Amino acid sequence: MVHAQELTKNQSLVLDVLSHTEGPLSAYSLLDQLRDKGFRAPLQVYRALDKLMEFGLVHRLESINSFVACTHSHDHKHGVIAFGICDTCGRVDEFCDAVVEERLKGWSKDHAFRLSKTTIEMRGTCANCLAA
Amino acid sequence: MVHAQELTKNQSLVLDVLSHTEGPLSAYSLLDQLRDKGFRAPLQVYRALDKLMEFGLVHRLESINSFVACTHSHDHKHGVIAFGICDTCGRVDEFCDAVVEERLKGWSKDHAFRLSKTTIEMRGTCANCLAA
DNA sequence: ATCATCAATGTAATAACATCACATCGACCT
DNA sequence: AGGTCGATGTGATGTTATTACATTGATGAT
Ligand SMILES: [Zn+2]
Ligand SMILES: [Zn+2]
Ligand SMILES: [Zn+2]
Ligand SMILES: [Zn+2]
Numbered sequence: 001m002v003h004a005q006e007l008t009k010n011q012s013l014v015l016d017v018l019s020h021t022e023g024p025l026s027a028y029s030l031l032d033q034l035r036d037k038g039f040r041a042p043l044q045v046y047r048a049l050d051k052l053m054e055f056g057l058v059h060r061l062e063s064i065n066s067f068v069a070c071t072h073s074h075d076h077k078h079g080v081i082a083f084g085i086c087d088t089c090g091r092v093d094e095f096c097d098a099v100v101e102e103r104l105k106g107w108s109k110d111h112a113f114r115l116s117k118t119t120i121e122m123r124g125t126c127a128n129c130l131a132a
Numbered sequence: 133m134v135h136a137q138e139l140t141k142n143q144s145l146v147l148d149v150l151s152h153t154e155g156p157l158s159a160y161s162l163l164d165q166l167r168d169k170g171f172r173a174p175l176q177v178y179r180a181l182d183k184l185m186e187f188g189l190v191h192r193l194e195s196i197n198s199f200v201a202c203t204h205s206h207d208h209k210h211g212v213i214a215f216g217i218c219d220t221c222g223r224v225d226e227f228c229d230a231v232v233e234e235r236l237k238g239w240s241k242d243h244a245f246r247l248s249k250t251t252i253e254m255r256g257t258c259a260n261c262l263a264a
Numbered sequence: 265a266t267c268a269t270c271a272a273t274g275t276a277a278t279a280a281c282a283t284c285a286c287a288t289c290g291a292c293c294t
Numbered sequence: 295a296g297g298t299c300g301a302t303g304t305g306a307t308g309t310t311a312t313t314a315c316a317t318t319g320a321t322g323a324t
Contacts, residue, residue, distance in 0.1 A: 008301065028280070041304060046282070051301095062194040063251050065281060065310095082236065084245050095239065103232045104214065104254060111225065112259035113216050119195050119253040122236060127244035140272065159310070173275060178311065183272095197281095197310060 007052075013037050014048040015057055015069065023090035024066035059094070061085060063121045068092050080104065080118045086126035093126075139184075145169050146180040147189055147201065155222035156198035193217060193224070195253045200224050212236065212250045218258035225258075 007015065017033050018025060025033075027045045039045065049067055052058035056078050058067055064085065071094050072078070080101040084093040100120070108115040139147065149165050150157060157165075159177045171177065181199055184190035188210050190199055196217065203226050204210070212233040216225040232252070240247040 010302075026281075038303095042282070043284090043304085044302075047301080062253070082239070084239070084243065086245075087248070093243065093245075097235050097239065100232050100235045103229050103235075104252070107214070107216070107227065107229065108254065108256065111216065112262060113218075113225075113254070113256050114262055115254050115256040116219070117255045119251060119255075120236075121194070121251040122240065122245070122247055123249045123251075124240065124245050124247040130244060130246055142273075170274095174311070175275085175313095176273075179272080 007055075008048075010039075010044055010048045011051050013039070014045060015052055018052075018058060018067060018069040021069075024061050024064060024068045024085075024092055026066050030067070059083070061092070061121060062119050063123060068094075070094065080120065082120035082122065084122045084124065084126070086129055087123055088125050088129040091126050091128070139187075140180075142171075142176055142180045143183050145171070146177060147184055150184075150190060150199060150201040153201075156193050156196060156200045156217075156224055158198050162199070191215070191226070193253060194251050195255060200226075202226065212252065214252035214254065216254045216256070216258070218261055219255055220257050220261040223258050223260070 013034055014030055017030055027042060027049065030045045030049075031039055031042055034045070049058060049060075053060060053067075057070055059070055059081065060067055061083060070078075079096050079098070082095055082097060082100065084095070086092075101118075104118060105115065107113070145166055146162055149162055159174060159181065162177045162181075163171055163174055166177070181190060181192075185192060185199075189202055191202055191213065192199055193215060202210075211228050211230070214227055214229060214232065216227070218224075236250060237247065239245070
């Protein structure tokens, strides 16, 4: 497993902003928030994000072109992850479902499809926003 | 249900290109292919795509910013759709899985999350490309 | 017939997201 | 010292999507 000490300066800075933010951020939002730390170009953010995703510390939300810090403890490896994304407040809930994973892997097996990455994103309105 | 006759000129042109193409196309690829039909601007493509998606005739693949014609017969309404996308040849397989749908709806119910749209995309390598 | 309305369209400009190309730096090893 | 490799800095460029505003054409009401 990867520990915080092994992260480079830029990776730490990006993860720090993501971890202290409620909800997802775009790469350019991250860039803006890191300008006073010396960030000048999008590539600095994208490179850090690539590594953080490789380490499993950050996830990309494909349907909103944004990134979130992983909310799982990292003592274990990620399986297939699903996200519930509130379109009103931006809240993101991350969860795993073994049955879903099994069904999708089953389809892959049946179709001789070598699966490399699975994206599951549910857009909608969270309980808090519904109550308000 | 929507029939072909109800589509406008631009919608028909976009759907026609998508239907006669193996695999997904980006909005700008569509634009390029439709320039000789009078298309000049991205918005013409995006507007047509929005309507076609509303009608359920076209799907957006979030993880590759592209669009495919629906491969289902349209006598029935779409449930949750999953896609298998080959990163080598671009082939896209569309399918529904009632168990997956039930699990994701179950999570939504448990968390009082009002679900509006679900994205499931599996990236990998298809059987043909594995054989080659 | 004339006018209001509304969906679809045309067009230019701009915003938002992502990558390429190339130079530099620093740690590590020989 | 010299070589290698991963990380970084920087500018330019490429790709995807939306905003703003003008125009057209069909429909229905006055
Ligand atoms: Zn996670
Ligand atoms: Zn919310
Ligand atoms: Zn479909
Ligand atoms: Zn393939």
